[in-house]
Amino acid sequence: MRPDNDIRALVGYIVETWELSPFWADVAAAVVILAVAAVVFLAVMTFAGVLTWAERRVAGRTQSRVGPNRVGPIGFLQWVVDGVKLVLKEDFVPDAADGPLFRLAPYLVILGVFSAMATVPFSQVLIAADLDVGALFIMAITSLVVVGVLMSGWASNNKWALLGGVRSAAQIVSYEVPAALSVMTIVLLAGSLSMQTIIGQQGGWPWEWYIFHSPFTFVLFFVFLASSIAEGNRIPFDLPEAESELVAGYNTEYSGMRWAGFFLGEFANVYVMSAIATTLFFGGWQVPGVAAEEHGDSLLIQGLGLVIFLGKAWVGCFVVLWARWTLPRLRVDQLMGVCYRYFIPIAFACMLGVALYALVVPAGSLPDVAVHLVTMAMGAAAVVVLFRRVGHHARSVGDRISLAEVLQRGQRFEFDPSVQLRRYGAHRRGGARESR
């Protein structure tokens, strides 16, 4: 039996020191659970809030503008002000709407997202409930969001909302499959569903993380990232609330605090998604150079583990925000097509690959480490190419376009043949496709 180092340990400790009778022990357990739930809820609410500010900053900076910088030091308290504004706004219910369903929908979404935080391991000790079936619990509870979105789509008695709700039902359910497959592969590697064990199996150094375990898990990470973006209804899969097509999708009729429920639910979902990705692929709170067991005693290493976990989660969030401001939106049939034609086959292939790999290569042997290093080199090469391309773009157009500056540099205005448009798909696409 693993030493349980979550709430049960805490409750056990309290009951011992205060020698409580069974009745009072239950009361103490209830109080502790409520307290921990409140702390986790508030923590994730703040993360979601800061994430809304971070999204607007990232959006600003990627679009060569500034983003909110008036409220708080660098606009950091913008989300507090937004929250107050949303509370003060009138959240009316359209009279033709289905009242109870309309009011219940946001709470289902929030419930679905926040309860997933119960099994997210912030550090070796800091975990609300270290269930043995942690990964399965997360996969199950996040599909509550579908019910909430579908309910809001139907209840607001608005054609746009109905279309948005139905689209999201199809999208989230079908993207559960590749997400579940990739989680299952990691569970296959780690040997247990519990999140703490999954992290425990990985090491602190990058080549010990599961993402660089083999090229299959490397590809699997991107499949997991894409399908969890799809579950979070974020661009490029944000069909249910496509502003340009469905006005505002399922939350067209919502306003004020109810709309804030959906809004926070979406951003909390982004945070939960990157937290799970960190746990599964990036070795969670593992501190490089320190084995998982020695974490228990010193407070410093626990704190360091927490900081490392939050850092990795925030990098994951940045990637999701970054994708939002770069990619266009898929169409509904393409969305389904990509899932069934690309994501599910690749997820299956990677799972088989990982299984065969585990069969052929004994863990810890020389070829195993070699494969880790090769995968890590592959990842590093991708990053280097990306940053070389970034440098090229940054230098080509430059930042602030003040024409006077360009004039001083004496740039003449002949036609610059060196700048050619890179045509990837120059070949004709196999004859004329049937016109729609």
Add this chain to the structure above:
Amino acid sequence: MKEIRDALAERLGTEIEWHEDLAGDPFAVVPPGKWLEACRAARDDERLSFDFLRNQTGTDVPADEVIEVVVHLFSYKHRHAFVMKTRVSRTDPVADSLVPVWPAANWYEREIYDLLGVRFTGHPDLRRLLLPEDWVGHPLRKDYARPESYQGIPTTRPGKEDR
């Protein structure tokens, strides 16, 4: 321009009125009876092949009690242009619709009907295009009096007197 007119006249068998004394583009005037036939000939005749209906306009000419329906044609093949008019009476303006010849005429004719009141026979769905369905009167007529209000909304803007 002249040979286009001669080809058209020969195709239609009747003499076509031709004006080039005024400033700007010369134009041909076709009697209303022959309007659809002339346009069909303009498109199908090998020497003309006007496949592009560039513009179709209605002009109200109260002086001669007539509304002119003007058509500017263009041919991508021969790269030449041609202007053709027909005059319909102002009191009961009816003209043949050109939609069977050029689908582009559909909206042009709906707009002319809407703003000038010329009814086009043979038009698939002749109803007002720009103004609301229950608008009274045809604004582009010279003698059009602007209604004081439309469904309770005054149509006059506070003028200079109360500034």
Add this chain to the structure above:
Amino acid sequence: MGSIREYFETIARSVVTLGDGFAVTLSYLFRRPNTIQYPDRSTRPVVAMLPERSRGLIEIDVTCCTGCMLCARACPIDVIEVKVEKHPDLGRMITRSAVDWSKCMFCGLCTEVCETGALRHSHEFEAGMASPLSLVMDFIDEPVPIVKVKKGEPPPERKPLGSIIRARLPGPWDPPPERREKPLPPVAPKAAAPATAEPKDGGTP
């Protein structure tokens, strides 16, 4: 087999094109933003940044207006109103010189017609008002004699651009001023002009 090749080709193309897009957006994180943070954090007031021909709110410098009303006629939507009346003693006086900024479309046709340049486009644009009625800008408080400009002589010196507007612009929340035509000043009584005053201006009222 072709479709298998195309399958992987699509994946490769997606990765390359999406990756290039990601590179472009990431490159903007390392560049300075383009925003001029008007109104409070711009380096210098935006009015000063505008180029010399920028067509802002119209400004009439009454000290060199000859009352020719060419501008009122040139305006397509009759936004300028200039009224000149004859005063027996002081000669022709401008009793109404107003521009309705709420309807002006800044087309500049009036400024091209004005010979002495009395009517110009200033670079001002900050005229947010509570009610559109306070956007009717009146440039005279009491009737002003018109200016006579001889042929060939340069027009009188004009005030610096925008100064008139900044001086006369009401506060956004002030009630719209009561703007009516300015009555002519009362005719000075003839101060028992000696009977032998010049008989030729027999037309005294």
Add this chain to the structure above:
Amino acid sequence: MTDAVGREEIVLNMGPHHPSTHGVLRFVVYTDGEIMRKAVPEVGYLHRGIEKLAEQTTYTSFIPYADRINYLEAVFASQAWAMAVERLLGVEVPKRAEVLRVIAAELNRIANHCIALGCVAMDLGAYTPFIYLLRERETINDLFEELCGARLTFNYARVGGVSHDAPDGWLDKVGAFVARFDKVMAELHALISENEILVNRMLGVGVTCAADAVAYGLVGPNLRAAGVDWDLRRDLPYSAYPGLDFAVPVGGRDGRGVAGDCYARWVVREEEMRQSARLIRQALAALPDGPVMGELPKKIKPPKGEVYAAVEGARGELGVYLVSDGSNTPYRAKWRSSSFSAMSMIELISPGLMIADLVAVIATLDTIAPEVDR
């Protein structure tokens, strides 16, 4: 209407206040779920009666109205009006004014295509290209503000020439902008033009074959995308275009997809922006000295007659049919606009599309409400 099983058809009112109808337009969309049976455009919300106003203003004071027929192509509209009146009057426009008009027109074309491509990308979900293109458009607006004082409705062309000569240093600034422009287009191309998601959203969507395009009167980039190699600037040269050489992009030739689909329209517009930059370079080099305004009679009273003058606007042929009766106010002025005929084609293209495709078709056809309703 309900079918045998009792399923009802959804009638969606897309507009007049909808994020992706450019301007105030309404589409009555008959769909069952996503696939559309028919989309009927309802227009007229932005009808200002400019043609009636034209009968009450003088020839010069109509130019601000001409700018407002299509505020994204203000230079083209006032240029067409000026050309019409000049042909009636027989006034000869000095060479420098013609070249200045060409420079202003091509700058305006780039600014308009910035909005067009930006809106297509934004309607398909990518917000960032729109902001980059708006940054370029802001630079062009600054250039115009220096030239004639306005940023959107310039009121720049006059009958017989142009209102202002280029201020000193302005031509170098235009040169600097154009020098940078190819790099900006390369960056936009890297960001979005070959983006697999965007390309797939537009491949084979809303196809208008060449015969339909000509029959329904499509013009400009929409016509060229449909495969008809036709450009007024090259085939019916006017103003200072005969001396300048530029390539006319035609859809379906390079790149992917079919001629006439949305992606062909995107590729044609993108290539046109680069060609406009090339045109401006040649125009800057060929700018002669001299007056900016031809000799004009004191009062502009064109003789009795009628004329049709057309200009290759950013959206295609923008023509005015001007009838004058010898007085100083026009007798009748009819504007031929490209969005009008493009909008009349929506009913033909829309059966079978999905709602997301209708949004893409409207955006790539670049229809804009003021030009449809006038």
